[in-house]
Amino acid sequence: MSYVDELFSLKGVSAVVTGGAGVLPSAMSVALAKAGAEVTIWGRGTSHPVTEAVESIRDESGAGDRVHGITVDTNDEDAVSAAFEETCLHAAMPNLLVNGVGGNQGKSEFVDIDVDLFRRVVDMNLLAGLVIPTKIFAGKWIREKQRASIINISSMSSYNPLSGVWAYDAAKSAVLNLTVGSAREFAPHGIRVNGIAPGFFIGHQNRRLLIADDETGELTERGKQIIGKTPAGRFGDFADIEGVTVYLASERASGFVTGVTIPVDGGYLTDNV
Numbered sequence: 588m589s590y591v592d593e594l595f596s597l598k599g600v601s602a603v604v605t606g607g608a609g610v611l612p613s614a615m616s617v618a619l620a621k622a623g624a625e626v627t628i629w630g631r632g633t634s635h636p637v638t639e640a641v642e643s644i645r646d647e648s649g650a651g652d653r654v655h656g657i658t659v660d661t662n663d664e665d666a667v668s669a670a671f672e673e674t675c676l677h678a679a680m681p682n683l684l685v686n687g688v689g690g691n692q693g694k695s696e697f698v699d700i701d702v703d704l705f706r707r708v709v710d711m712n713l714l715a716g717l718v719i720p721t722k723i724f725a726g727k728w729i730r731e732k733q734r735a736s737i738i739n740i741s742s743m744s745s746y747n748p749l750s751g752v753w754a755y756d757a758a759k760s761a762v763l764n765l766t767v768g769s770a771r772e773f774a775p776h777g778i779r780v781n782g783i784a785p786g787f788f789i790g791h792q793n794r795r796l797l798i799a800d801d802e803t804g805e806l807t808e809r810g811k812q813i814i815g816k817t818p819a820g821r822f823g824d825f826a827d828i829e830g831v832t833v834y835l836a837s838e839r840a841s842g843f844v845t846g847v848t849i850p851v852d853g854g855y856l857t858d859n860v
């Protein structure tokens with residue numbers, strides 16, 4: 588085995604990627620599978636069908652039947668518990684949780700906040716996107732004395748609010764905060780908790796906000812502003828998320844790393860005047 592394989596091989600890792608049919612989580616799933624992990628993607632199956640995503644992750648990774656899919660709403664505690672057991676029927680007991688569920692809906696002035704929508708966005712990004720799966724997985728791992736690892740997904744809005752997306756800002760700053768707090772609590776049990784803070788990647792939800800014309804690639808005003816604040820001068824490419832995913836998933840490479848969130852943002856957070 589080469590030195591690089593020894594550092595980064597994910598053989599023996601059984602990963603659950605929530606929201607795994609989504610754009611970024613499916614790119615992360617491909618990376619995990621290519622590095623040797625078993626991967627079970629969990630999705631609600633509403634916007635993005637899970638079976639189609641499994642097929643495309645299998646194709647892209649060449650991992651065949653090391654990739655599985657389960658339809659589950661991660662906002663439902665009982666369903667998450669049942670999906671954990673179901674995952675164990677066709678894969679080894681999970682020892683990596685990637686909390687990939689999340690996304691924004693709506694944009695408004697503060698005084699026009701739609702409180703019901705605000706609750707739904709916080710539910711999606713904080714409860715379904717972190718709290719419920721983490722509670723269930725970590726509880727089982729602690730009882731079973733299973734060493735394990737969690738990767739959360741925060742955002743540029745975890746650090747500085749993005750305008751008009753109040754619930755997303757609130758939830759994603761909490762994701763950053765809970766990554767630190769849960770890392771502290773779980774470390775004595777051999778469970779690491781880290782995060783990735785992606786910059787701007789073109790996904791299903793933000794495409795219309797950022798790209799004005801798909802054919803010419805012309806950007807909206809918001810798209811131009813973002814590129815202007817990204818020193819690398821471009822949006823993220825899905826390949827940009829692979830290395831950091833494999834690094835944080837590998838006990839050999841990052842076994843002494845916990846409580847950190849790594850920005851993958853082309854320097855967006857370094858912006859100054």
Ligand SMILES: NC(=O)c1ccc[n+]([C@@H]2O[C@H](COP(=O)([O-])OP(=O)(O)OC[C@H]3O[C@@H](n4cnc5c(N)ncnc54)[C@H](O)[C@@H]3O)[C@@H](O)[C@H]2O)c1
Pocket residue numbers: 605606607608609610611612629630631632633634635659660661662687688689690691711715716740741742743784785786787788789790791792793
């Ligand atoms: N795309 C970006 O530029 C970007 C930037 C920063 C952070 N992020 C974060 O990355 C993560 C993935 O984002 P994406 O852009 O790939 O979005 P996406 O919409 O493509 O993926 C999210 C997936 O989660 C699923 N989902 C939502 N609620 C669910 C629930 N309750 N149960 C099960 N599945 C559920 C959706 O169906 C979807 O398939 C999110 O947390 C998002 O906030 C994305």
